[in-house]
Amino acid sequence: GQNIDQPTEMTATEGAIVQINCTYQTSGFNGLFWYQQHAGEAPTFLSYNVLDGLEEKGRFSSFLSRSKGYSYLLLKELQMKDSASYLCASMDSNYQLIWGAGTKLIIKP
């Protein structure tokens, strides 16, 4: 079956760095997405990785290892506004998105 695993909840301190991991098992692979969702709001696109390696976008970076079926989202210089849920999704060979249940990130002062 197809499956995405990510931690349910993480806590980090303002100004620190946090890494949110995601492992995936899908039938074929056409890329890995990360979305951010603040409580009561729409999920918004953060990143898309289809090749191995690290993609950096300001304070946020996303990493992919296709051989390991593994990705992570790295958030640096954490701010209170980064408190949100982070959704990992893998696109399978039929271009269907397989979603994880999301990681709720709590930032403490």
Next chain:
Amino acid sequence: ETGVTQTPRHLVMGMTNKKSLKCEQHLGHNAMYWYKQSAKKPLELMFVYSLEERVENNSVPSRFSPECPNSSHLFLHLHTLQPEDSALYLCASSQEAGTGGEKLFFGSGTQLSVL
């Protein structure tokens, strides 16, 4: 008006009611989606429309009926729902459907409670 707009934001309905959820996108996209989001569960894809044609129906009960009159509007008609249908219903759009790398633009959702 920008992005993807959903109305209403909140809806409470009885099991015998009929209601409709509305979604409108102002992005010029060709594909629109309905997703169900339950607490602590992955997003569940319900329906996909591409150029107003339904291309995906993921074994959704018939009490949910989608309608896509044009590429900018999407409706979800609800009737005789069950309490377990209570969830956040998200609409999304993308430039195309069924291609790699297409990012989704989501609306803020309708929080549905079925009593």
